[in-house]
Amino acid sequence: MTARGVSLERQIRHRLLLGLVVVFGVLLVLLDRSVTSLVEDFVRSRLQHDAESLISALQDQGETANPRWVIAGDSLPQVYQRVHSGHYFILTGGESTQRSRSLWDLEISVPTLAVGQSATASIAPLDDQRWLSWQQGFSKGGTDFTLWIAEDIAPLQAIQRQFELLLLGLVMVAIPVLLLWQRLILRRGFARLEPLRHTLIEQSRGSNAELPRDIPEEVRPLVEAIRTRLSRSGEQIQRSRTALGNLAHELKRPLQQLHWRAQSCDDPELKEELESIHEHLLRRIERELKRARIAGAPIPGQQFIPQEEVPHIRRLIELSARREVRFHSELPEGAMPYDRDDMIELLGNLLDNAWRFAASSVWLSICREDEGYRIEVKDDGPGVDTQHLERLSERGLRLDERDAQGQGLGLSICAAVIESYGGELLFDLADTGGLRVLIHLPD
Known part of the structure; x- marks a missing residue:
């Protein structure tokens, strides 16, 4: 059973595919983490800015003995006035709590923070929403407050997913294109070895074609080894045939002496046996000399x-x-x-x-x-x-x-x-x- 050769192109293609999948996979994961972090940092920064605006708009509308801190409606942005707008806040302090109209009937539990403390959290009060909240403890007019403010980042996440799906699609297109490009490059590189392959085929059929010299440096040692081996094979054939012809010539003299001994032998049986041996060896030698004359000088590859x-x-x-x-x-x-x-x-x-x-x-x-x-x-x-x-x-x-x-x-x-x-x-x-x-x- 003939063993199947290992395809170098297939090995390179498989390794490139594995490398591309790993590299692009890592890049997509890093990109997802980076964009997610960027979105959250952006929204957190905006929440902090809105919190400062709300704190600035906080006013005491009660009496001196009985203060009543509120954020006036005309100071509130419209996003807090529209139900389920995606922007929400809850202000607690003293004995009162103020909620944005956008919360409507949603009940959110807000823990009290000490002055100077802050916290960030992510919640999902509704199936299709994800809120990122900023909570801060502060003091104003001798009253301690806790402000909780949140924004629905689900729309931003949807945009992020669309962007990542687009990138994934581009990657799925890029991988076959890169594999095809790599295959074309390999085919073009291997095409430079075609003259070598054709030459070896011709030499196996008896041609005296020489191995090409315009070959890639990576395979030059192999080609030089093949060239040296072919040259040595030709020299060995020539030496073997020359030695065989010389041996046949050198054996003629001992055979002639054997013939003389046979002629001078007095024992008829021994004489007949010696003559038979002489004739047998002489035919063999003449046969080898004839083959050497017919073959002439060896020309390996012709x-x-x-x-x-x-x-x-x-x-x-x-x-x-x-x-x-x-x-x-x-x-x-x-x-x-x-x-x-x-x-x-x-x-x-x-x-x-x-x-x-x-x-x-x-x-x-x-x-x-x-x-x-x-x-x-x-x-x-x-x-x-x-x-x-x-x-x-x-x-x-x-x-x-x-x-x-x-x-x-x-x-x-x-x-x-x-x-x-x-x-x-x-x-x-x-x-x-x-x-x-x-x-x-x-x-």
Whole structure:
């Protein structure tokens, strides 16, 4: 089961959303507290101002021995004269109490305060009202008074709620806009990595395209690491193939000495065994040298162009085989999206075997399919027994070493190349009498 990758964009979007919700939530709470405090301070300041006006309008209209302190009606603002106007006061002092007409039949309990004391309170005498009150104790004309004055701040709170709902609506609109803007910024930033992605895809298909250098600084170390790794891989492939060719050359001299020893051996059984070992090792060495000549100098990342590479493979096989074989080919134009070295090794191995066991002709067909390429190699040789077809790709199996009619197909390398591309390798008997190898390679 393939693990799903983690989307960096989704992670950033989720974290930004969480951050915006937290920040805007805190800001809205602070704004609500601040506006509420501002409204109450404003109303409290106005209540204190009205209290001073009422205290100034307080007059003694009684006799000297029996004072009667009242606030004259013509001195009262109209808001205190209108029933349930939202502005109220109660004045207590001496033996009298004066209430504003706006209170009408509402009963409010007002505690007595000592001179110089003051208090603020919030009450809700009616369901749709919230009063903020200011209460003060004072003395005038030798009489102690307590003045309670209140204002309904429900209308101001309604305005505050409308303002906060408007802000909340703006925030609800702003969050998606900011997320969309952030997504566009990320897409534009990630778009600068598209050349890198396309280059890596092309290189995986065998192209020799170089990694771009105009990349963001944040991913430059990663790109440089990939570039270094690709360069080292190419060098390792070249060293491995060079070492293999050198080893094959170096083994020729010991093999020649083994051949001389076999020729001079007096024991017939030992001589036959030494000759068999010599022939077996010699075939292996010649095979590796032939593969090295066919592949040539490794060019990691280069795409395979059939019409350019197949004639080269054919000439080298003809030189090593030293026999006339008619070669029929159907090749597509342009490059195939596979590594040049892999395809040369694959086709070189298949054609070399077909050439060796063909009676007179070898066929190669490469054609484009819906989701990849189809490669067919066949000959008119003796073919392979049906019971051996499924074993052809087993590592180290060479049927020509088992019976004279085998194909000599040490196809484990071919199978490994095809498997690396997720392809399919099939064997059956060709209509020409020989072996037919069918390969399907996906894009």
